[in-house]
Amino acid sequence: MRAADFAWACGLVAGGLPVGAWAEGLSPRETAAVLPPGATEVAVFGPLRRGLSPRVEVSTHPLVAAFLAPNIAARVAVLHPPDHDVSLSLEPTLSVPTMALTSPxxxxxxxxxxxxxxxxxxEPARAPDDCQRSGEVLAAGLGLTATLEAWAAWTARIDYTHGVLLTGERAAPLDAWAPVDLLLAPVYSTYRAHVGLRGDRAVTDWLRVALEAHLWRVGEGPIPGRDPHTFGAHLGTDWATSARTRLTAGVFYWNSDQRRTRLVKDSEGFSRYERVRxxxxxxTLDFIIRFAD
Amino acid sequence: MTTTRLVGARVVGLGLAAGGLLACEPLYEIPASGAAPIFRDRDEPPPPPLSAQPVLRVMAWNIKYGAARIPFWFDCWGDRVRMDREEVTGNLERVAALIREVDPDVLLLEEIEVNSRRSAYVDMVDVLLRETSLGYAAYFSTWRSRYVPTEGLGRMDLGNAILSKYPITEARAIRQADRTDQDAVTAAFYLHRAIGRAVLDLGDAGQAAVYVVHTEAYDVDGTKQRQIAQIHQILGDEHLPFVIGGDFNELPPVAVRRETFPDERATALCSEDFVQPPYTPEVLQPFYDDFVAAIPLAAYGTTEASQRRFFTHSVLGPDEINESGEAGFWNRTLDYLFAGGGSDFEEGSGDVLQVRGQRVAGDGAPLAGDPLRASDHAPVYGRWRVRP
Incomplete structure (x- = not known):
């Protein structure tokens, strides 16, 4: 089934649910806003979110939490309209991402x-220090998100996640792909710090376009010589597929030091390796349903 | 490999492939035959001029990517998957020290890495150029992947190299047959063996060709035998005087012990992928028939005790014990040097550098370095008489 078909089918199902979520047009995403009490948002890839009170929501990735990495996050509104022009929320997070890495x-x-x-x-006695699997790590994070609605929804975010080693030793970073390494940075590189800016503007009642810029910094692993900074950009669109469902699609770009090299030749034809980013x-693709009790 | 593991490998591999489609760097590369990079140590003074019929010291050595005797997971005696930079540089310094002691004019290296996660991304070609009196190098990559999804290996660039005191004017990789007994995903992320050929400018002595090879170890489909036959055929077509060396992963035709080596586990603990298939020593006979070996077959003798002097490989080192409590020592011959095209070796100059204190080919000072602790292979040595 193609993603569009899937989205359309899900939209039909969700269309029968009570309470319209964006009857007045698609709302911006990834903002500091907290879900209203009783409202729930479900996504295929994104987290399950639930508004608990006017100022607090909780979220988790349930399938990931059950099988791969227990995780939970909260969003606590510090400032919010109509009392303030700017929305401001605090976001504490907890996860144990190592469960997936150490499971068969x-x-x-x-x-x-x-x-x-x-x-x-x-034979535990043969080479007792040779198993280079990561110990269990608790990733604890805190984020601060601010949103200002002016022409577009402008959201700035800063967050920091620290990997607390619970058992064993910290293993070396995978040095695989930027999104994977960033996800697992608290496990392998001790911490991940991030700042991001997102502009999210409605084009029509049923279409929004968003542009994001990101900068991450991660801790240094046991192998030195890697630039800890990663740059990212995301262009995304949100398409209303019913009164309470939306399809999101976009493209994400990361620029990072993944230890890649290339050969360069000098004027005499001799080669050397040069590090390149x-x-x-x-x-990016997701299908999101929002409904209320 | 179990079905679950195989399916898992395919899923992971396909997932990585899907992700890799949009990345600018390929997930893995299958090197084609063609020109190979040549490196130069500009700080190295030019070597002394050669006579018209020079004798060059040649050494071939599988250096186990600078891991010395660290038991990696595929050895089945340990679980290591990577080294710290200090471990790699320390091990490489011991390798370089032994090379400096022997002072070869031409050095053939197998299992050398230039940017691999498991060896802390150390460029070993560069290190050995700087740490020895060899001023030129050619590198032939045989395993290059952005991420090998096996035991967390990660980025890999392993290959063979030819280092020389004399200018390398041309370097070329010649692809060898790939294994056919693996599924497509495993095969893609596996080694793609190649023969390395370099042409040396020997001044008044003209040109000579040098080959480095490392043939397959674990296939059960005859890949190694096909690779060895291809090497023999290519050498038959060589028009320059040549020397070839490397890890053939095969026993000599006269080998007395052909199975049940003391460092094989009674029960395999690691993947079935790393179980040693039966050796087929007869495939090396044509090399002895048509070329000149640094160590002739007659030197091996007819008993295991006499052949022990020329063993070049052991999985276990002297500081490890097998299931019977025996410490590791060289237990089979897999590495060779041959010459041809009118060139040969000085009689009696062929040797295997096995232990500290040994005199190379009965000559010179006792070795201060310890080959038994520097790699899981011993260097093979010979004095090559180039006859242009």
Whole structure:
């Protein structure tokens, strides 16, 4: 089934649910706004969000939480309209991302992204320090998000997530792809700090366009020599597919140091390696349903 | 490999492939035959001029990507998947020290890495150029991938290299046959073996060709035998005097022990992918028939005790024990040097550098370095008489 068909089918189902979510046009996303009490937002890839009170919402990725990485986040409104022009919220987060890394297939990545440590399991005394699997890490984060609605919804975000080692030792970063390394930075690189800016403007009642710019910095792993900064940009669109469903589609670009090199030749024909930055481009796609009790 | 693991590998591989489609760097590369990069250490003074019929010291060595005796997971005696930079540089310094002691004019290296996660991204070609008196190098990549999704290996650039005191004027990689006994995803992320050929400018002695090879170890479909046959055929077509060396992953035709080596586990703990298939020593016979070996077959003798002197490989090192409590020592011959095209080796000059204190080919000072702790392969040495 194509994504559009899936979205249309889901929209039909959701269209029968009570309470219109964006009857007055699509609302901006990724802002400091807190979901209204009793409102729930479900997404295919995004988190499950639930408004608990006028100032507090909680969110989690339920499938990821159940099988791969227990996680929960909250959003607490500090300032919000109509009392203030600017919305401001605090966002504490907690997750244990290492569960997926140390679990065997088919759900876990052991043996693929992380070592199996078969000898350690069979003969613990033979090479006791040789298993280079990451210990369990608790990733604790705090974010601050501010949104100002003027021509577009302008959202600035700053957040910091620290990986607290609960057991074992910290392993080396995967140095794989920017989004994967950023996700796992608290595990492998101790911390991830981020600032981002998003502009989100309605084009019509059923279409919004958003542009984002991001800068991340991660801690240094055990192998030195890697630029800890990653730059990112995202161009996204939100399409209303019913009164309470939307399809999001876009493209994300990351610019990072993934230890890539290239050969360059001098005038005499001799070569040397030169470090270059990596460019990763991935599509973004989601289907979001919002409803209320 | 179990079905679950295989399916998992495909899923992970396809996922990575899908992600990689939009990245600017390919997920893996299958190197084609063609020109290979040549590097130069500009600080190295020019070598002394050669006579018209020079004798060059040649050494071939599989250096296990600077891991010395660290037991990696595929050794099945440990779980390591990567090293710290200090480990790599320390191990490489011991490798370089042994090279400086032997002072070869031509050095053939296998399992050398230039930008791999498991070896802390150390450019070993550059390190060995700087740390030895060899001023030129050619590198032949045989395993290049942005991310190898096996045990968290990650970025990989492994290959073979030819280092020389004399200018390398041309370097070319010649692709070898890939294995056919792997699924497509595993095969894509696996090694793609290549023969490395370099042409040396020996001044008044003219030109000579140098080859480095490292053939397959774990196939069960005859890939290694096809690769060895291809090497023999290419050498037959060589028009320059040549020397070839490397890790053939094959026993000599006269080998007494052909199976049940003391560093094989009674029960495999790691993947079935790393179980040693039966050796086929007869495939090396044509090399002895048509070329000149640094160590002739007659030197091996007819007993395991006499052949032990020329063993070049062991999985376990002297500081590790097998399941019977025996410490590791060289237990089979896999590495060779051959010459041809009118050139040969000085009689009795062929040797395997096995232990500290040994005199290379019975000559010179005792070795201060310890080959047994520097790699899981021992260097093979010979004095090559180039006859243009």
């Amino acid at each position: 297939p088919p759900l876990g990545a052991e043996g693929y992204l992380t070592p199996t440590c078969a000898v350690d399991a069979a 990596s460019h990763d481009v991935l599509p």
